[in-house]
Amino acid sequence: MLVFYAILKGQRRHDLAEQTEFDVAIIGAGIAGASLACELSPDVSVLLLEMEAQPGYHSTGRSAAMFVDTYGPPPIRALSRASADFLESPPKGFSESPLLSQRGVIMIARNDQLTSLENMVGDLSDSGGVRRLDAAETEAAIPILRKGYVAAGFANDRVSDIDVNALHQGYLRKFRSSGGIIKTASKVIETKHTLGRWQVTTSNGTYAAKTIVNAAGAWADSIGKMAGAEAIGLIPKRRTAMVVAAPSGVNPDSWPMVIDIDEQFYLKPDAGRLLISPADETSSLPCDVQPDELDVAICVDRIETAFDLPIRRIENKWAGLRSFVDDKCPVCGFDDTVEGFFWLAGQGGYGIQTAPALAVIAACLIMDRSVPQHLLDHGIDLADLAPGRSTLKTDRKENLKRRIS
Numbered sequence: 001m002l003v004f005y006a007i008l009k010g011q012r013r014h015d016l017a018e019q020t021e022f023d024v025a026i027i028g029a030g031i032a033g034a035s036l037a038c039e040l041s042p043d044v045s046v047l048l049l050e051m052e053a054q055p056g057y058h059s060t061g062r063s064a065a066m067f068v069d070t071y072g073p074p075p076i077r078a079l080s081r082a083s084a085d086f087l088e089s090p091p092k093g094f095s096e097s098p099l100l101s102q103r104g105v106i107m108i109a110r111n112d113q114l115t116s117l118e119n120m121v122g123d124l125s126d127s128g129g130v131r132r133l134d135a136a137e138t139e140a141a142i143p144i145l146r147k148g149y150v151a152a153g154f155a156n157d158r159v160s161d162i163d164v165n166a167l168h169q170g171y172l173r174k175f176r177s178s179g180g181i182i183k184t185a186s187k188v189i190e191t192k193h194t195l196g197r198w199q200v201t202t203s204n205g206t207y208a209a210k211t212i213v214n215a216a217g218a219w220a221d222s223i224g225k226m227a228g229a230e231a232i233g234l235i236p237k238r239r240t241a242m243v244v245a246a247p248s249g250v251n252p253d254s255w256p257m258v259i260d261i262d263e264q265f266y267l268k269p270d271a272g273r274l275l276i277s278p279a280d281e282t283s284s285l286p287c288d289v290q291p292d293e294l295d296v297a298i299c300v301d302r303i304e305t306a307f308d309l310p311i312r313r314i315e316n317k318w319a320g321l322r323s324f325v326d327d328k329c330p331v332c333g334f335d336d337t338v339e340g341f342f343w344l345a346g347q348g349g350y351g352i353q354t355a356p357a358l359a360v361i362a363a364c365l366i367m368d369r370s371v372p373q374h375l376l377d378h379g380i381d382l383a384d385l386a387p388g389r390s391t392l393k394t395d396r397k398e399n400l401k402r403r404i405s
Helices: 002-018 031-040 074-088 111-123 135-141 164-177 217-227 293-306 348-366 396-404
Strands: 021-027 046-049 066-068 100-102 105-109 130-134 152-156 159-162 181-183 188-194 197-202 205-214 235-245 257-260 266-270 273-277 316-324 331-334 341-345
Touching: 021 031, 021 197, 031 046, 031 164, 031 341, 031 348, 046 205, 066 074, 066 348, 074 348, 105 111, 105 135, 111 152, 130 135, 135 152, 164 181, 164 348, 188 217, 205 217, 205 348, 217 316, 217 341, 235 293, 273 293, 316 348, 331 348, 341 348
Parallel strands: 021 046, 021 205, 046 181, 105 257, 205 341
Antiparallel strands: 066 159, 100 159, 105 152, 130 152, 188 197, 197 205, 235 273, 235 316, 257 266, 266 273, 331 341
16 A cells, blocks of 8 residues: 555656646746745646756845845835744744844944934834944944944844745745745746747746746846836846954854945854955846956955954855846736736845745735735835836836946
């Protein structure tokens, strides 16, 4: 009997692997595609397509994400607040370890940056856990800060590290357990829409689906063009990061993350070392982006100027793409003109911390269901996410200029 069951189970897996017809095909297996696939898979058949050999190779796998619900424009803050419950208390079995760990952030300002600091303090005055620091308090909170560098700072205690890999793998694992299929090394070559269904041709096979979801990250406008949709004006921007040693004999793991008030650099403890970045946002074409040596040099100079931290060696360095549209808010919804084509793109630097809420919203829109009121109560307005919103109606020539400048 056990042998017969094993044969049946093996046959079911074989049948699933050979399946070519689906209700929904999602292009891109980063955090956006994986989270949506997980939300949809209990109700409909879902194919998750990834052009790389493993999911999350690009932006998701290179993210040093934090959960900061005071970060970004108002729609982002609303999505972050709506994602907090999931990140703080994920479903049983989703992850073996917590998704969040307390970190805290201190924004620092020199004398010439005090206006920026006061403006931010004013914007966040109603947020709990935020407090202004004078120079002495800021220096006391950051042991390696150079004396006299800062004029003031402000601390935000409502900030946590996100275990990006645990979150991403949790979604993928749950998706597979619901019968979902992932096809890696499957670059989309062509899409055609006929008789109410999409045919998606990839480098690893051809599939059909009623709905395709464009969760292709930096490549989303390219996928949209392939499907006949108008570009949303997506601009991928390079962000560089590197890891350096902490001062000898010092364990920095309990330190807060430190961010320049004008986001000219940041420093973050990372497993006994320090992760540093020039917080660059250099426009780029979609690609397997690599760190630019000039950005590395700029980062080292800024960090050594602000901190008593001689950097003798870069232990590791990398870069990732953070893709934005004009208003820096995600694009989530069906295209206005192309039938069965759904956008889930433009998450920029907020994609990890907003993924839980955005996945639920996207799943509801695809399934033609009402978005749960408890999410909307955080201030989410679906019009702020719609592909046809007026803030995306930018001049295409201007977008092209910015992408290559």
